[in-house]
Amino acid sequence: MAKNSISNSVIRRLPRYYRFLGELETNGYVRISSRELSEKMGLTASQIRQDFNCFGEFGQQGYGYNVSDLRDEIGKILGLDRKTPMILIGAGNLGKAIATHLDFVSKGFTLIGAFDVNPEIIGKNIAGLTVMDVNGLAEFCAENKPVAAILCVPMSAAAESAERLIGYGIKAFWNFTHYDLRMEHKDIIVENVHLGDSLTTLSYGLNALYDK
Amino acid sequence: MAKNSISNSVIRRLPRYYRFLGELETNGYVRISSRELSEKMGLTASQIRQDFNCFGEFGQQGYGYNVSDLRDEIGKILGLDRKTPMILIGAGNLGKAIATHLDFVSKGFTLIGAFDVNPEIIGKNIAGLTVMDVNGLAEFCAENKPVAAILCVPMSAAAESAERLIGYGIKAFWNFTHYDLRMEHKDIIVENVHLGDSLTTLSYGLNALYDK
DNA sequence: TAGATTGTTAATCGATTAACAATC
DNA sequence: TAGATTGTTAATCGATTAACAATC
Numbered sequence: 001m002a003k004n005s006i007s008n009s010v011i012r013r014l015p016r017y018y019r020f021l022g023e024l025e026t027n028g029y030v031r032i033s034s035r036e037l038s039e040k041m042g043l044t045a046s047q048i049r050q051d052f053n054c055f056g057e058f059g060q061q062g063y064g065y066n067v068s069d070l071r072d073e074i075g076k077i078l079g080l081d082r083k084t085p086m087i088l089i090g091a092g093n094l095g096k097a098i099a100t101h102l103d104f105v106s107k108g109f110t111l112i113g114a115f116d117v118n119p120e121i122i123g124k125n126i127a128g129l130t131v132m133d134v135n136g137l138a139e140f141c142a143e144n145k146p147v148a149a150i151l152c153v154p155m156s157a158a159a160e161s162a163e164r165l166i167g168y169g170i171k172a173f174w175n176f177t178h179y180d181l182r183m184e185h186k187d188i189i190v191e192n193v194h195l196g197d198s199l200t201t202l203s204y205g206l207n208a209l210y211d212k
Numbered sequence: 213m214a215k216n217s218i219s220n221s222v223i224r225r226l227p228r229y230y231r232f233l234g235e236l237e238t239n240g241y242v243r244i245s246s247r248e249l250s251e252k253m254g255l256t257a258s259q260i261r262q263d264f265n266c267f268g269e270f271g272q273q274g275y276g277y278n279v280s281d282l283r284d285e286i287g288k289i290l291g292l293d294r295k296t297p298m299i300l301i302g303a304g305n306l307g308k309a310i311a312t313h314l315d316f317v318s319k320g321f322t323l324i325g326a327f328d329v330n331p332e333i334i335g336k337n338i339a340g341l342t343v344m345d346v347n348g349l350a351e352f353c354a355e356n357k358p359v360a361a362i363l364c365v366p367m368s369a370a371a372e373s374a375e376r377l378i379g380y381g382i383k384a385f386w387n388f389t390h391y392d393l394r395m396e397h398k399d400i401i402v403e404n405v406h407l408g409d410s411l412t413t414l415s416y417g418l419n420a421l422y423d424k
Numbered sequence: 425t426a427g428a429t430t431g432t433t434a435a436t437c438g439a440t441t442a443a444c445a446a447t448c
Numbered sequence: 449t450a451g452a453t454t455g456t457t458a459a460t461c462g463a464t465t466a467a468c469a470a471t472c
Contacts (some may be wrong), residue, residue: 009439011416015409019390033453042395045453046441053455061454062448079415079422097309102408108415147421148414171421174414178231183254189421191414195405196314197227202360202386202403203291203320204223209359209383209401210291221463245429257429258465265431273430274472429472436465443458448451 006054013051014078016041021071033064080108084172086148087140088114089161091121091131094176095152099127109148113140117157141168148172148189155179218266225263226290228253233283245276292320296384298360299352300326301373303333303343306388307364311339321360325352329369346373353380360384360401367391 020041024032034045041048052058052065058073059065075081086109088099095114104111115134116122122133132140140146149170153161158179165173172189175181181190232253236244246257253260264270264277270285271277287293298321300311307326316323327346328334334345344352352358361382365373370391377385384401387393393402 007439011413012409014416015406015412018412019409035453042392044441046443047439049454049456050440057455059454060448061446062452064453077416077419078412079419080412082415082418082422084415084418093309094313097305098407101306102411104411107408107411108418109411148418172414172418174411180254189414189417191410191417193405193407193410194227195310196319197224197231198403198405199314199316199319199321199386200227200230200290200292201223202384202401203294203296204226204289205401205403206294206296206320206360206384207289207291210294219463247429256465258467259463261429261431262464269431271430272472273470274428276429427472429470431470432468434465434467437463439460439462441458441460444456446453446455448453 010051010054013043014074017048017051018071018074018078018080021067021074024067025071029067031064032067034059036064078108080106082108083110084108084148085110085112085144085146086150086174087112087146087170088126088129088150088152089134089137089165090150090152090154090157091116091124091126092118092152095150096126098150098152098176099129112144112146115140137164138168141165141170146170148174150174150176151179151181152176159184222263222266225255226286229260229263230283230286230290230292233279233286236279237283241279243276244279246271248276290320292318294320295322296320296360297322297324297356297358298362298386299324299358299382300338300341300362300364301346301349301377302362302364302366302369303328303336303338304330304364307362308338310362310364310388311341324356324358327352349376350380353377353382358382360386362386362388363391363393364388371396 034048038045038048055077058070083105088095088111091114099111099114111127114126114129114131115137116131117134122131124131149165151162151173155178158177162179162181166185166188173181175190175192181188246260250257250260267289270282295317300307300323303326311323311326323339326338326341326343327349328343329346334343336343361377363374363385367390370389374391374393378397378400385393387402387404393400
């Protein structure tokens with residue numbers, strides 16, 4: 001589908017394009033030029049055209065881009081037409097919030113199971129799922145073949161959990177721990193969310209304020 | 213403190229350096245060379261030296277870096293010795309999880325208040341704080357002068373909440389909404405966490421799997 | 425002193441921006 | 449056709465890597 005290999009910088013801009021195009025569509029836009037979109041998004045028109053051209057020719061000279069078509073194309077590129085089965089590992093505060101807060105289907109996933117070690121959490125209902133005991137994980141994976149996992153366990157359990165999941169056939173991780181999956185497994189697909197690092201970066205940003 | 217202007221790429225690596233150095237210290241390391249650190253972190257030794265040299269000369273030729281000193285320096289650069297007063301706006305599932313999940317003090321902040329509109333949430337206790345009615349926000353800010361805010365409200369309320377908070381003197385946002393604060397306010401410090409975009413990126417990553 | 429490793433300059437690589445010919 | 453705007457090539461900018469002199 002995608003030409004050879006698309007740079008990470010481009011990929012990270014795609015979800016934002018997709019969101020903006022959705023808003024434009026909602027607001028009744030039928031066509032948009034790279035210049036107009038660049039003004040709305042705070043990018044250069046050049047960059048937008050370069051980005052889209054990584055994947056094909058979606059525009060029309062003299063006209064611009066058809067908003068709805070372009071959005072669909074980007075959706076396909078992002079694989080949002082899939083429903084990759086995903087499980088949640090660690091249904092504590094954070095895991096629960098993530099499972100509840102997001103619309104998985106519109107992002108290419110379905111959440112099909114949730115697991116925890118804590119007896120107080122097991123049996124509870126989150127996002128329409130009954131939290132199961134991690135002891136049943138092997139059996140569940142054998143039966144339901146989840147492909148992706150949200151890793152929301154404490155750091156102390158991260159390495160062991162990840163290794164087990166890989167053993168059960170999990171290929172992709174949405175990783176909320178600081179365990180460095182990418183370093184340990186070159187072949188596994190990983191997207192990290194490091195909330196602590198993000199807050200730390202905000203702290204750095206405050207230097208601008210205090211240094212005055 | 214920091215030389216002129218440090219590139220964003222460098223800044224985003226600092227929290228990770230800080231974490232790794234903490235682990236090394238825990239494991240009894242006293243000194244480390246850029247080469248050894250590069251192997252542990254999956255970077256090049258060159259990059260590590262370049263990064264550190266943005267802020268000063270922390271090493272010693274022929275020896276390497278003192279782990280504990282270096283960590284302290286990076287901590288100072290990140291402003292982790294501060295306790296910037298921060299408030300949580302939106303104490304729903306996600307807001308609650310974030311407030312509970314993270315150690316704010318070790319990241320340069322103290323969480324001093326939590327607010328919501330929902331009567332079912334107001335009065336509840338999270339992270340040692342009683343959730344207050346947003347109606348009391350103006351008064352609270354006048355009295356307690358929070359500098360930073362976690363924005364965890366629904367998209368529909370994001371713009372209005374942000375504008376209000378800026379009016380009450382908030383200078384920095386940890387933004388979990390898709391409202392584009394940076395675009396609207398060039399002078400405000402913003403760190404975005406776009407969970408939806410992150411999950412979407414993971415979906416793109418799965419192309420590698422399905423394309424085969 | 426000899427060996428090691430930094431700090432720093434130079435070379436390379438990649439990403440962004442500018443320019444413009446192609447074309448709707 | 450004339451005007452607009454893409455797709456794409458070339459120029460610029462910035463970040464990473466390599467090399468090495470300085471020095472502990």
